[in-house]
Amino acid sequence: METLVEARGLVKNFKRKDGTEVQAVKGVNLDIQKGEIFSLLGPNGAGKTTTISMISGLLTPTSGDARIGGFSITKQPMEAKRLMGVVPQEIALYPTLSARQNLNFFGRMYGMGGAELNKRIDEVLDLIDLKDRQKDKVDTFSGGMKRRVNIGVGLLHRPQLIYMDEPTVGIDPQNRRRILDTVLRLRDEYKMTVLYTTHLMEESQELSDRVGIIDHGEIIAMGTVGELIQQVGEEDQLVLKIGEQTIDTSLIERIPKEIQGVTRAAFEPPGETGDQTSGEVIVYAKRGRKALPHLIQIANEAALEIMSVEVREPDLEAVFLHMTGRALRD
Template sequence: MLELIDLTKKYSDKIVVDGLSLKARQGEIVGLLGPNGAGKSTTVSIISTILAPDSGEIWVDQQLLKPSSCEVRRIMGIVPQELALYEALSAMDNLEFFGTLYGMSGNVLKDRAREVLELMGLYDKRHQSIQEFSGGMKRRINMGIALMHNPKLLILDEPTVGIDPQSRNHILETVKGLKREFGTTVIYTTHYMEEVEYLCDRVAIMDHGKLIAYGTKEELQKSSEALDTLTLAFQPTGQEYTEDAAQIPGIAKITMDKNEMSLLVDPKEGNVIEILDQLRYLGIQLTSFQYEKVNLEQVFLQLTGKSLRD
Protein backbone atom coordinates (compact mmCIF):
# COMPACT_ATOMS: atom_id res chain seq x y z
CA MET A 1 0.00 0.00 0.00
CA LEU A 2 2.81 2.43 0.88
CA GLU A 3 6.43 2.22 -0.22
CA LEU A 4 9.16 4.77 0.42
CA ILE A 5 12.26 4.35 -1.75
CA ASP A 6 15.51 6.08 -0.79
CA LEU A 7 13.72 9.20 0.47
CA THR A 8 16.00 12.15 1.22
CA LYS A 9 15.34 15.68 2.48
CA LYS A 10 17.79 18.29 3.68
CA TYR A 11 17.71 21.91 4.84
CA SER A 12 20.86 23.84 3.95
CA ASP A 13 23.63 21.40 4.89
CA LYS A 14 21.57 19.35 7.36
CA ILE A 15 20.10 16.06 6.15
CA VAL A 16 16.84 15.43 8.07
CA VAL A 17 15.67 12.35 6.11
CA ASP A 18 18.55 10.23 4.89
CA GLY A 19 17.87 7.51 2.31
CA LEU A 20 14.71 6.25 4.00
CA SER A 21 13.15 3.10 2.51
CA LEU A 22 10.28 1.07 3.97
CA LYS A 23 7.06 -0.69 3.00
CA ALA A 24 3.66 -0.82 4.71
CA ARG A 25 1.31 -3.55 3.52
CA GLN A 26 -2.45 -3.14 3.12
CA GLY A 27 -4.26 -3.40 6.43
CA GLU A 28 -1.07 -2.95 8.43
CA ILE A 29 -0.53 -0.50 11.29
CA VAL A 30 3.05 0.74 11.24
CA GLY A 31 4.45 2.71 14.17
CA LEU A 32 6.98 5.39 13.18
CA LEU A 33 9.17 6.11 16.19
CA GLY A 34 12.20 8.21 16.92
CA PRO A 35 13.55 10.76 19.41
CA ASN A 36 12.96 14.44 18.74
CA GLY A 37 14.82 15.48 15.61
CA ALA A 38 14.87 11.98 14.15
CA GLY A 39 13.02 13.05 10.99
CA LYS A 40 9.56 11.60 11.70
CA SER A 41 7.56 14.79 11.18
CA THR A 42 9.46 15.61 7.99
CA THR A 43 8.78 12.11 6.69
CA VAL A 44 5.07 12.45 7.45
CA SER A 45 5.01 15.86 5.75
CA ILE A 46 6.62 14.39 2.64
CA ILE A 47 4.14 11.50 2.49
CA SER A 48 1.34 14.05 2.93
CA THR A 49 2.79 16.09 -0.01
CA ILE A 50 3.20 19.12 2.26
CA LEU A 51 6.94 18.93 1.56
CA ALA A 52 8.68 17.68 -1.54
CA PRO A 53 11.63 15.31 -1.10
CA ASP A 54 15.01 16.22 -2.58
CA SER A 55 15.23 12.71 -3.98
CA GLY A 56 13.53 9.34 -3.75
CA GLU A 57 10.06 8.05 -4.54
CA ILE A 58 6.79 7.38 -2.74
CA TRP A 59 4.32 4.81 -4.06
CA VAL A 60 0.76 4.66 -2.71
CA ASP A 61 -1.49 1.82 -3.85
CA GLN A 62 0.94 1.14 -6.73
CA GLN A 63 0.80 4.76 -7.91
CA LEU A 64 3.72 7.17 -7.85
CA LEU A 65 2.98 10.06 -5.49
CA LYS A 66 3.74 13.59 -6.62
CA PRO A 67 2.59 16.97 -5.19
CA SER A 68 0.22 17.23 -8.16
CA SER A 69 -1.13 13.66 -7.79
CA CYS A 70 -4.71 14.54 -6.85
CA GLU A 71 -6.04 11.03 -7.43
CA VAL A 72 -3.42 9.49 -5.15
CA ARG A 73 -4.00 12.10 -2.45
CA ARG A 74 -7.72 11.27 -2.44
CA ILE A 75 -7.02 7.80 -1.05
CA MET A 76 -5.03 9.24 1.86
CA GLY A 77 -6.30 10.71 5.12
CA ILE A 78 -4.03 12.99 7.14
CA VAL A 79 -4.45 13.68 10.87
CA PRO A 80 -1.95 16.47 11.65
CA GLN A 81 -0.38 17.00 15.04
CA GLU A 82 -1.80 20.52 15.14
CA LEU A 83 -5.59 20.79 15.15
CA ALA A 84 -7.06 21.82 11.81
CA LEU A 85 -10.61 22.86 12.72
CA TYR A 86 -12.94 25.85 12.37
CA GLU A 87 -13.81 26.45 16.00
CA ALA A 88 -16.79 28.73 15.30
CA LEU A 89 -18.48 25.97 13.29
CA SER A 90 -20.29 22.95 14.68
CA ALA A 91 -18.84 19.45 14.55
CA MET A 92 -21.23 18.54 11.75
CA ASP A 93 -20.39 21.69 9.77
CA ASN A 94 -16.66 20.98 10.07
CA LEU A 95 -17.05 17.47 8.73
CA GLU A 96 -19.30 18.58 5.89
CA PHE A 97 -16.98 21.45 4.95
CA PHE A 98 -13.90 19.24 4.73
CA GLY A 99 -15.92 16.53 3.01
CA THR A 100 -16.66 18.93 0.15
CA LEU A 101 -12.92 19.33 -0.39
CA TYR A 102 -12.88 15.64 -1.34
CA GLY A 103 -15.69 16.16 -3.84
CA MET A 104 -18.49 14.90 -1.61
CA SER A 105 -21.93 16.51 -1.75
CA GLY A 106 -25.65 16.09 -1.09
CA ASN A 107 -26.95 13.14 0.88
CA VAL A 108 -23.69 11.22 0.48
CA LEU A 109 -21.88 14.01 2.32
CA LYS A 110 -24.49 14.34 5.09
CA ASP A 111 -24.79 10.58 5.62
CA ARG A 112 -21.02 10.16 5.82
CA ALA A 113 -20.73 13.02 8.33
CA ARG A 114 -23.30 11.28 10.54
CA GLU A 115 -21.43 7.96 10.24
CA VAL A 116 -18.14 9.58 11.22
CA LEU A 117 -19.70 11.37 14.20
CA GLU A 118 -21.10 8.06 15.41
CA LEU A 119 -17.74 6.38 14.83
CA MET A 120 -16.00 9.03 16.92
CA GLY A 121 -18.65 8.85 19.65
CA LEU A 122 -19.74 12.45 19.18
CA TYR A 123 -23.07 12.24 17.33
CA ASP A 124 -24.98 13.74 20.26
CA LYS A 125 -22.60 16.76 20.12
CA ARG A 126 -23.01 17.28 16.36
CA HIS A 127 -24.62 20.74 16.62
CA GLN A 128 -22.22 22.12 19.23
CA SER A 129 -19.50 24.49 18.09
CA ILE A 130 -15.96 23.16 18.24
CA GLN A 131 -14.93 25.92 20.65
CA GLU A 132 -17.17 24.27 23.28
CA PHE A 133 -15.38 20.92 22.92
CA SER A 134 -12.72 19.57 25.26
CA GLY A 135 -9.24 18.96 23.89
CA GLY A 136 -9.94 15.25 23.54
CA MET A 137 -13.17 15.83 21.64
CA LYS A 138 -11.37 18.20 19.26
CA ARG A 139 -8.77 15.51 18.60
CA ARG A 140 -11.53 13.04 17.75
CA ILE A 141 -13.15 15.46 15.30
CA ASN A 142 -9.70 16.17 13.84
CA MET A 143 -9.38 12.46 13.16
CA GLY A 144 -12.97 12.25 11.89
CA ILE A 145 -12.20 14.81 9.18
CA ALA A 146 -9.47 12.53 7.81
CA LEU A 147 -11.97 9.65 7.64
CA MET A 148 -14.70 11.45 5.70
CA HIS A 149 -13.65 10.02 2.32
CA ASN A 150 -12.90 6.47 3.56
CA PRO A 151 -9.15 6.63 2.91
CA LYS A 152 -7.15 3.49 2.16
CA LEU A 153 -4.09 5.02 3.84
CA LEU A 154 -4.34 6.97 7.10
CA ILE A 155 -1.45 9.05 8.46
CA LEU A 156 -1.74 9.86 12.17
CA ASP A 157 0.84 12.28 13.57
CA GLU A 158 0.72 12.06 17.39
CA PRO A 159 -3.09 12.02 17.54
CA THR A 160 -3.37 11.55 21.33
CA VAL A 161 -1.10 14.31 22.63
CA GLY A 162 -2.47 15.95 25.77
CA ILE A 163 -5.95 14.40 25.81
CA ASP A 164 -8.11 12.68 28.39
CA PRO A 165 -7.96 8.88 28.83
CA GLN A 166 -11.48 8.37 27.42
CA SER A 167 -10.71 10.17 24.15
CA ARG A 168 -7.34 8.49 23.90
CA ASN A 169 -8.88 5.06 24.29
CA HIS A 170 -11.57 5.94 21.73
CA ILE A 171 -8.95 6.95 19.16
CA LEU A 172 -6.91 3.78 19.72
CA GLU A 173 -9.97 1.54 19.40
CA THR A 174 -11.08 3.43 16.28
CA VAL A 175 -7.69 2.82 14.66
CA LYS A 176 -7.92 -0.88 15.46
CA GLY A 177 -11.45 -0.99 14.07
CA LEU A 178 -10.37 0.66 10.80
CA LYS A 179 -7.77 -2.05 10.27
CA ARG A 180 -10.13 -4.86 11.25
CA GLU A 181 -13.26 -3.76 9.37
CA PHE A 182 -11.91 -1.88 6.35
CA GLY A 183 -8.32 -3.05 5.91
CA THR A 184 -7.05 0.53 6.29
CA THR A 185 -3.28 0.95 6.26
CA VAL A 186 -2.12 3.23 9.09
CA ILE A 187 1.14 5.10 9.68
CA TYR A 188 1.16 6.07 13.35
CA THR A 189 3.65 8.39 15.06
CA THR A 190 3.55 8.80 18.82
CA HIS A 191 5.62 9.53 21.92
CA TYR A 192 3.73 6.87 23.90
CA MET A 193 5.39 3.47 23.65
CA GLU A 194 2.38 1.71 25.17
CA GLU A 195 0.31 2.83 22.16
CA VAL A 196 2.82 1.23 19.81
CA GLU A 197 2.80 -1.97 21.86
CA TYR A 198 -1.00 -2.06 21.71
CA LEU A 199 -1.63 -1.02 18.11
CA CYS A 200 1.20 -1.66 15.73
CA ASP A 201 1.93 -4.69 13.58
CA ARG A 202 5.39 -3.43 12.69
CA VAL A 203 7.62 -0.69 14.06
CA ALA A 204 10.01 1.59 12.18
CA ILE A 205 12.63 3.29 14.35
CA MET A 206 14.35 6.40 12.98
CA ASP A 207 17.32 8.31 14.30
CA HIS A 208 19.25 11.18 12.66
CA GLY A 209 17.07 10.81 9.57
CA LYS A 210 17.92 7.15 9.01
CA LEU A 211 15.84 4.01 9.44
CA ILE A 212 17.81 2.03 12.01
CA ALA A 213 15.35 -0.81 12.66
CA TYR A 214 12.14 -2.13 11.12
CA GLY A 215 10.11 -5.19 11.97
CA THR A 216 7.51 -6.68 14.27
CA LYS A 217 7.90 -6.08 17.99
CA GLU A 218 9.02 -9.68 18.39
CA GLU A 219 11.59 -9.36 15.59
CA LEU A 220 13.04 -6.18 17.08
CA GLN A 221 13.25 -7.72 20.53
CA LYS A 222 14.86 -10.88 19.19
CA SER A 223 17.48 -9.03 17.15
CA SER A 224 18.24 -6.64 19.99
CA GLU A 225 21.18 -7.05 22.34
CA ALA A 226 19.02 -5.78 25.21
CA LEU A 227 18.63 -8.34 28.00
CA ASP A 228 15.76 -9.80 30.00
CA THR A 229 15.60 -9.23 33.76
CA LEU A 230 15.23 -11.94 36.41
CA THR A 231 14.60 -10.62 39.93
CA LEU A 232 14.92 -13.06 42.84
CA ALA A 233 14.14 -12.96 46.56
CA PHE A 234 15.79 -15.61 48.75
CA GLN A 235 16.31 -16.67 52.34
CA PRO A 236 19.46 -15.03 53.75
CA THR A 237 22.11 -17.60 54.76
CA GLY A 238 25.15 -15.40 55.16
CA GLN A 239 26.76 -16.92 52.09
CA GLU A 240 27.98 -14.99 49.07
CA TYR A 241 26.54 -16.38 45.83
CA THR A 242 27.50 -13.71 43.33
CA GLU A 243 30.73 -15.22 42.04
CA ASP A 244 29.30 -18.72 41.51
CA ALA A 245 26.04 -17.44 40.01
CA ALA A 246 27.97 -15.35 37.50
CA GLN A 247 29.32 -18.58 35.94
CA ILE A 248 25.83 -19.83 35.01
CA PRO A 249 25.27 -19.69 31.21
CA GLY A 250 22.92 -16.88 30.21
CA ILE A 251 23.60 -14.59 33.17
CA ALA A 252 25.27 -11.40 31.92
CA LYS A 253 25.21 -9.26 35.07
CA ILE A 254 24.27 -9.63 38.73
CA THR A 255 23.23 -6.94 41.21
CA MET A 256 22.77 -7.85 44.90
CA ASP A 257 20.74 -5.96 47.50
CA LYS A 258 20.44 -7.74 50.87
CA ASN A 259 18.23 -10.77 50.18
CA GLU A 260 17.41 -9.80 46.61
CA MET A 261 19.29 -10.55 43.43
CA SER A 262 18.70 -8.90 40.05
CA LEU A 263 20.04 -10.71 37.01
CA LEU A 264 20.38 -9.52 33.43
CA VAL A 265 19.69 -12.61 31.33
CA ASP A 266 20.55 -13.26 27.69
CA PRO A 267 17.72 -15.54 26.45
CA LYS A 268 19.90 -16.67 23.54
CA GLU A 269 22.46 -18.08 25.97
CA GLY A 270 20.38 -19.54 28.79
CA ASN A 271 16.91 -20.83 29.63
CA VAL A 272 15.28 -19.22 32.66
CA ILE A 273 14.14 -22.58 34.08
CA GLU A 274 17.67 -23.96 33.81
CA ILE A 275 19.03 -20.79 35.44
CA LEU A 276 16.65 -21.18 38.38
CA ASP A 277 17.63 -24.83 38.74
CA GLN A 278 21.31 -23.88 38.77
CA LEU A 279 20.70 -21.21 41.42
CA ARG A 280 18.91 -23.75 43.63
CA TYR A 281 21.83 -26.15 43.11
CA LEU A 282 24.12 -23.47 44.55
CA GLY A 283 22.02 -23.58 47.73
CA ILE A 284 20.00 -20.41 47.15
CA GLN A 285 16.58 -20.85 48.80
CA LEU A 286 14.27 -18.85 46.57
CA THR A 287 11.12 -17.29 48.06
CA SER A 288 9.93 -15.55 44.89
CA PHE A 289 11.05 -14.56 41.44
CA GLN A 290 9.90 -12.30 38.60
CA TYR A 291 10.98 -12.60 34.98
CA GLU A 292 10.60 -9.62 32.63
CA LYS A 293 11.32 -10.00 28.94
CA VAL A 294 12.98 -7.09 27.20
CA ASN A 295 10.33 -4.65 26.00
CA LEU A 296 10.14 -2.25 23.09
CA GLU A 297 11.11 0.72 25.24
CA GLN A 298 14.39 -0.98 26.17
CA VAL A 299 15.06 -1.88 22.52
CA PHE A 300 14.43 1.74 21.52
CA LEU A 301 16.74 3.02 24.26
CA GLN A 302 19.48 0.64 23.17
CA LEU A 303 19.21 1.60 19.50
CA THR A 304 18.96 5.38 19.91
CA GLY A 305 20.56 6.02 23.30
CA LYS A 306 17.46 8.06 24.23
CA SER A 307 14.01 7.46 25.60
CA LEU A 308 11.07 7.98 23.25
CA ARG A 309 10.10 11.28 24.89
CA ASP A 310 13.60 12.82 24.62
Protein backbone atom coordinates (compact mmCIF):
# COMPACT_ATOMS: atom_id res chain seq x y z
CA MET A 1 0.00 0.00 0.00
CA GLU A 2 1.08 3.49 -0.78
CA THR A 3 0.80 6.27 1.75
CA LEU A 4 -0.75 9.45 0.34
CA VAL A 5 -1.04 11.59 3.47
CA GLU A 6 1.58 11.44 6.15
CA ALA A 7 1.17 13.83 9.09
CA ARG A 8 3.80 13.95 11.78
CA GLY A 9 3.61 15.68 15.15
CA LEU A 10 0.99 18.22 14.16
CA VAL A 11 0.38 20.78 16.89
CA LYS A 12 -1.84 23.86 16.80
CA ASN A 13 -2.03 26.41 19.53
CA PHE A 14 -4.62 29.15 19.39
CA LYS A 15 -4.57 32.38 21.36
CA ARG A 16 -7.88 33.13 23.00
CA LYS A 17 -9.17 36.70 23.20
CA ASP A 18 -8.20 36.88 26.90
CA GLY A 19 -4.60 36.06 25.92
CA THR A 20 -4.57 32.46 27.19
CA GLU A 21 -3.47 29.71 24.84
CA VAL A 22 -5.38 26.58 23.89
CA GLN A 23 -3.77 23.58 22.29
CA ALA A 24 -6.44 22.47 19.82
CA VAL A 25 -4.29 19.72 18.28
CA LYS A 26 -1.64 18.02 20.39
CA GLY A 27 0.79 16.13 18.20
CA VAL A 28 -1.28 14.26 15.64
CA ASN A 29 0.33 11.52 13.53
CA LEU A 30 -1.73 10.29 10.63
CA ASP A 31 -1.18 8.00 7.66
CA ILE A 32 -3.78 7.77 4.95
CA GLN A 33 -3.31 5.11 2.30
CA LYS A 34 -4.01 5.63 -1.37
CA GLY A 35 -7.55 4.55 -2.30
CA GLU A 36 -8.97 4.34 1.18
CA ILE A 37 -11.73 6.18 2.99
CA PHE A 38 -10.24 7.32 6.26
CA SER A 39 -12.52 8.91 8.78
CA LEU A 40 -11.59 11.13 11.63
CA LEU A 41 -14.24 10.51 14.27
CA GLY A 42 -14.59 12.71 17.30
CA PRO A 43 -16.98 14.88 19.31
CA ASN A 44 -17.46 18.64 18.89
CA GLY A 45 -14.29 20.56 19.54
CA ALA A 46 -12.07 17.48 19.28
CA GLY A 47 -9.80 19.12 16.70
CA LYS A 48 -11.08 17.64 13.43
CA THR A 49 -11.38 20.92 11.52
CA THR A 50 -8.09 22.20 12.89
CA THR A 51 -6.35 19.01 11.76
CA ILE A 52 -7.89 19.16 8.27
CA SER A 53 -7.01 22.84 8.01
CA MET A 54 -3.36 22.08 8.73
CA ILE A 55 -3.05 19.18 6.30
CA SER A 56 -4.79 21.18 3.59
CA GLY A 57 -2.56 24.20 4.02
CA LEU A 58 -5.26 26.53 5.33
CA LEU A 59 -3.63 26.84 8.73
CA THR A 60 0.07 26.83 9.52
CA PRO A 61 0.91 24.26 12.19
CA THR A 62 2.51 25.55 15.39
CA SER A 63 4.82 22.58 14.90
CA GLY A 64 4.94 19.41 12.85
CA ASP A 65 4.29 18.89 9.16
CA ALA A 66 2.31 16.80 6.71
CA ARG A 67 3.34 15.33 3.38
CA ILE A 68 0.78 14.87 0.64
CA GLY A 69 2.05 12.56 -2.07
CA GLY A 70 5.53 13.27 -0.72
CA PHE A 71 5.16 17.08 -0.86
CA SER A 72 5.43 19.02 2.38
CA ILE A 73 2.31 21.11 2.94
CA THR A 74 4.38 23.80 4.66
CA LYS A 75 7.34 23.87 2.25
CA GLN A 76 5.78 22.82 -1.07
CA PRO A 77 2.17 23.97 -0.64
CA MET A 78 1.48 24.43 -4.38
CA GLU A 79 2.48 20.89 -5.30
CA ALA A 80 0.72 19.40 -2.28
CA LYS A 81 -2.50 21.33 -2.86
CA ARG A 82 -2.74 20.27 -6.49
CA LEU A 83 -3.38 16.71 -5.29
CA MET A 84 -6.26 17.59 -2.99
CA GLY A 85 -9.79 18.90 -3.05
CA VAL A 86 -11.34 20.38 0.07
CA VAL A 87 -15.00 20.45 1.10
CA PRO A 88 -15.13 22.81 4.05
CA GLN A 89 -17.53 22.61 6.98
CA GLU A 90 -19.02 25.98 6.08
CA ILE A 91 -20.77 26.26 2.72
CA ALA A 92 -19.11 28.79 0.43
CA LEU A 93 -21.09 29.35 -2.75
CA TYR A 94 -22.52 32.29 -4.70
CA PRO A 95 -26.25 32.16 -3.96
CA THR A 96 -27.35 34.19 -6.99
CA LEU A 97 -25.43 32.01 -9.45
CA SER A 98 -26.74 28.67 -10.71
CA ALA A 99 -25.10 25.39 -9.75
CA ARG A 100 -23.37 25.26 -13.12
CA GLN A 101 -22.22 28.89 -12.89
CA ASN A 102 -20.77 28.24 -9.44
CA LEU A 103 -18.82 25.25 -10.71
CA ASN A 104 -17.66 27.30 -13.69
CA PHE A 105 -16.52 30.15 -11.44
CA PHE A 106 -14.54 27.88 -9.11
CA GLY A 107 -13.13 25.92 -12.06
CA ARG A 108 -11.70 29.14 -13.46
CA MET A 109 -10.19 29.90 -10.07
CA TYR A 110 -8.38 26.59 -10.35
CA GLY A 111 -7.08 27.74 -13.74
CA MET A 112 -9.38 25.50 -15.74
CA GLY A 113 -11.35 26.67 -18.75
CA GLY A 114 -12.83 26.02 -22.18
CA ALA A 115 -14.10 22.68 -23.35
CA GLU A 116 -12.14 20.79 -20.73
CA LEU A 117 -13.84 22.65 -17.88
CA ASN A 118 -17.27 22.20 -19.50
CA LYS A 119 -16.73 18.48 -19.79
CA ARG A 120 -15.54 18.24 -16.23
CA ILE A 121 -18.56 20.21 -14.97
CA ASP A 122 -20.82 17.67 -16.71
CA GLU A 123 -18.98 14.80 -15.01
CA VAL A 124 -19.13 16.48 -11.62
CA LEU A 125 -22.85 17.31 -11.96
CA ASP A 126 -23.42 13.64 -12.68
CA LEU A 127 -21.37 12.61 -9.66
CA ILE A 128 -23.26 14.90 -7.27
CA ASP A 129 -26.52 14.00 -8.98
CA LEU A 130 -27.59 17.56 -9.80
CA LYS A 131 -27.73 17.47 -13.60
CA ASP A 132 -31.44 18.26 -13.69
CA ARG A 133 -31.10 21.29 -11.38
CA GLN A 134 -27.86 22.69 -12.81
CA LYS A 135 -29.48 25.86 -14.19
CA ASP A 136 -31.27 26.77 -10.97
CA LYS A 137 -29.92 29.39 -8.62
CA VAL A 138 -28.16 27.97 -5.61
CA ASP A 139 -30.26 30.05 -3.20
CA THR A 140 -33.30 28.00 -4.24
CA PHE A 141 -31.51 24.82 -3.14
CA SER A 142 -31.96 22.89 0.08
CA GLY A 143 -29.01 22.68 2.47
CA GLY A 144 -28.27 19.19 1.25
CA MET A 145 -28.19 20.25 -2.40
CA LYS A 146 -25.89 23.15 -1.59
CA ARG A 147 -23.62 20.77 0.22
CA ARG A 148 -23.53 18.58 -2.86
CA VAL A 149 -22.52 21.55 -5.01
CA ASN A 150 -19.78 22.20 -2.48
CA ILE A 151 -18.55 18.65 -2.90
CA GLY A 152 -18.61 19.21 -6.66
CA VAL A 153 -16.39 22.27 -6.30
CA GLY A 154 -13.87 20.19 -4.38
CA LEU A 155 -13.79 17.61 -7.16
CA LEU A 156 -13.44 19.92 -10.19
CA HIS A 157 -9.68 19.82 -10.65
CA ARG A 158 -9.63 16.00 -10.52
CA PRO A 159 -7.78 15.70 -7.23
CA GLN A 160 -6.70 12.22 -6.15
CA LEU A 161 -7.52 13.07 -2.56
CA ILE A 162 -10.53 14.82 -1.09
CA TYR A 163 -11.08 16.15 2.41
CA MET A 164 -14.68 16.40 3.59
CA ASP A 165 -15.31 18.12 6.91
CA GLU A 166 -18.59 16.84 8.42
CA PRO A 167 -20.45 17.02 5.10
CA THR A 168 -23.75 15.68 6.45
CA VAL A 169 -24.24 17.95 9.46
CA GLY A 170 -27.67 19.58 9.35
CA ILE A 171 -28.60 17.69 6.18
CA ASP A 172 -31.88 15.78 5.71
CA PRO A 173 -31.73 11.96 5.55
CA GLN A 174 -32.25 11.72 1.79
CA ASN A 175 -29.42 14.10 0.93
CA ARG A 176 -27.28 12.53 3.61
CA ARG A 177 -27.71 9.14 1.92
CA ARG A 178 -26.71 10.64 -1.43
CA ILE A 179 -23.61 12.19 0.08
CA LEU A 180 -22.57 8.90 1.65
CA ASP A 181 -23.15 7.12 -1.68
CA THR A 182 -21.06 9.74 -3.48
CA VAL A 183 -18.22 9.17 -1.02
CA LEU A 184 -18.32 5.44 -1.71
CA ARG A 185 -18.43 6.04 -5.48
CA LEU A 186 -15.40 8.32 -5.28
CA ARG A 187 -13.41 5.47 -3.82
CA ASP A 188 -14.88 2.61 -5.81
CA GLU A 189 -15.31 4.14 -9.28
CA TYR A 190 -12.81 6.98 -9.26
CA LYS A 191 -10.18 5.29 -7.09
CA MET A 192 -9.93 8.41 -4.99
CA THR A 193 -8.70 8.72 -1.45
CA VAL A 194 -11.08 10.33 1.04
CA LEU A 195 -10.53 11.89 4.43
CA TYR A 196 -13.93 12.25 6.04
CA THR A 197 -14.58 13.83 9.40
CA THR A 198 -17.67 13.18 11.46
CA HIS A 199 -18.97 13.01 15.00
CA LEU A 200 -21.40 10.26 13.99
CA MET A 201 -20.13 6.78 14.65
CA GLU A 202 -22.69 5.23 12.28
CA GLU A 203 -21.20 7.14 9.34
CA SER A 204 -17.69 6.36 10.34
CA GLN A 205 -18.57 2.71 10.72
CA GLU A 206 -20.32 2.47 7.36
CA LEU A 207 -17.81 4.36 5.24
CA SER A 208 -14.38 3.81 6.64
CA ASP A 209 -11.64 1.50 5.59
CA ARG A 210 -9.84 2.90 8.62
CA VAL A 211 -10.82 5.23 11.43
CA GLY A 212 -8.86 7.58 13.64
CA ILE A 213 -10.70 8.49 16.83
CA ILE A 214 -9.81 11.99 17.96
CA ASP A 215 -10.54 13.51 21.34
CA HIS A 216 -9.19 16.69 22.95
CA GLY A 217 -6.72 17.16 20.10
CA GLU A 218 -5.25 13.68 20.26
CA ILE A 219 -5.75 10.56 18.19
CA ILE A 220 -6.63 8.00 20.83
CA ALA A 221 -7.18 4.98 18.57
CA MET A 222 -6.61 4.14 14.94
CA GLY A 223 -7.37 1.13 12.76
CA THR A 224 -10.11 -0.64 10.86
CA VAL A 225 -13.50 -0.73 12.57
CA GLY A 226 -12.91 -4.43 13.26
CA GLU A 227 -9.48 -3.82 14.80
CA LEU A 228 -10.79 -1.07 17.04
CA ILE A 229 -13.68 -3.16 18.27
CA GLN A 230 -11.34 -6.08 18.89
CA GLN A 231 -9.20 -3.85 21.08
CA VAL A 232 -12.08 -3.38 23.49
CA GLY A 233 -13.36 -6.96 23.34
CA GLU A 234 -15.57 -8.07 20.53
CA GLU A 235 -18.44 -9.57 22.51
CA ASP A 236 -22.08 -9.02 21.69
CA GLN A 237 -24.54 -8.36 24.46
CA LEU A 238 -27.84 -10.21 24.47
CA VAL A 239 -30.42 -8.42 26.52
CA LEU A 240 -33.62 -10.22 27.53
CA LYS A 241 -36.19 -7.97 29.15
CA ILE A 242 -38.30 -10.01 31.53
CA GLY A 243 -40.73 -7.61 33.15
CA GLU A 244 -40.94 -7.37 36.92
CA GLN A 245 -39.99 -10.97 37.58
CA THR A 246 -36.98 -11.70 39.71
CA ILE A 247 -35.04 -14.83 39.03
CA ASP A 248 -32.95 -17.44 40.68
CA THR A 249 -29.20 -16.79 40.57
CA SER A 250 -28.60 -20.47 39.78
CA LEU A 251 -30.30 -19.91 36.43
CA ILE A 252 -27.87 -17.09 35.63
CA GLU A 253 -24.95 -19.30 36.66
CA ARG A 254 -26.12 -22.07 34.32
CA ILE A 255 -26.13 -19.88 31.21
CA PRO A 256 -22.36 -19.64 30.57
CA LYS A 257 -21.94 -23.33 31.40
CA GLU A 258 -24.64 -24.54 29.05
CA ILE A 259 -24.46 -22.21 26.07
CA GLN A 260 -21.43 -22.42 23.86
CA GLY A 261 -19.65 -19.11 23.29
CA VAL A 262 -21.16 -17.37 26.30
CA THR A 263 -18.52 -15.93 28.61
CA ARG A 264 -20.72 -14.50 31.34
CA ALA A 265 -24.25 -13.61 32.25
CA ALA A 266 -25.77 -11.17 34.68
CA PHE A 267 -29.17 -10.22 36.02
CA GLU A 268 -30.26 -6.67 36.59
CA PRO A 269 -33.44 -6.48 38.63
CA PRO A 270 -36.02 -3.81 37.76
CA GLY A 271 -35.20 -0.36 39.07
CA GLU A 272 -31.49 -1.11 39.23
CA THR A 273 -30.50 1.61 36.78
CA GLY A 274 -32.33 4.82 36.02
CA ASP A 275 -35.97 4.42 35.08
CA GLN A 276 -35.61 0.81 34.03
CA THR A 277 -38.93 -0.87 34.86
CA SER A 278 -38.02 -4.30 33.55
CA GLY A 279 -35.58 -6.89 34.82
CA GLU A 280 -32.85 -7.69 32.34
CA VAL A 281 -30.84 -10.81 31.74
CA ILE A 282 -27.61 -9.71 30.08
CA VAL A 283 -25.52 -12.32 28.36
CA TYR A 284 -22.10 -11.72 26.82
CA ALA A 285 -21.12 -13.91 23.88
CA LYS A 286 -18.64 -13.86 21.02
CA ARG A 287 -21.35 -14.74 18.50
CA GLY A 288 -24.45 -13.41 20.13
CA ARG A 289 -26.91 -14.38 17.42
CA LYS A 290 -25.75 -18.00 17.50
CA ALA A 291 -26.27 -18.19 21.26
CA LEU A 292 -29.72 -16.66 21.11
CA PRO A 293 -31.92 -19.74 20.36
CA HIS A 294 -30.38 -21.72 23.21
CA LEU A 295 -30.75 -18.78 25.58
CA ILE A 296 -34.42 -18.43 24.72
CA GLN A 297 -34.90 -22.15 25.22
CA ILE A 298 -33.41 -21.95 28.71
CA ALA A 299 -35.56 -18.90 29.48
CA ASN A 300 -38.69 -20.74 28.34
CA GLU A 301 -37.85 -23.78 30.44
CA ALA A 302 -37.50 -21.50 33.46
CA ALA A 303 -40.89 -20.00 32.60
CA LEU A 304 -39.47 -16.51 32.19
CA GLU A 305 -41.79 -14.07 30.54
CA ILE A 306 -39.69 -12.54 27.78
CA MET A 307 -40.88 -9.07 26.83
CA SER A 308 -38.16 -8.27 24.32
CA VAL A 309 -34.84 -9.51 23.05
CA GLU A 310 -32.06 -7.25 21.85
CA VAL A 311 -28.66 -8.07 20.37
CA ARG A 312 -26.21 -5.22 20.95
CA GLU A 313 -23.21 -5.62 18.73
CA PRO A 314 -20.06 -3.79 19.73
CA ASP A 315 -19.55 -0.57 17.78
CA LEU A 316 -17.33 2.48 17.65
CA GLU A 317 -19.47 4.07 20.33
CA ALA A 318 -18.34 1.27 22.66
CA VAL A 319 -14.72 1.88 21.61
CA PHE A 320 -15.03 5.59 22.39
CA LEU A 321 -16.63 4.88 25.74
CA HIS A 322 -13.92 2.37 26.56
CA MET A 323 -11.11 4.79 25.66
CA THR A 324 -12.50 7.97 27.23
CA GLY A 325 -15.08 6.92 29.79
CA ARG A 326 -17.53 9.21 28.01
CA ALA A 327 -20.22 8.65 25.40
CA LEU A 328 -19.50 10.06 21.96
CA ARG A 329 -22.98 11.55 21.82
CA ASP A 330 -22.55 13.81 24.84
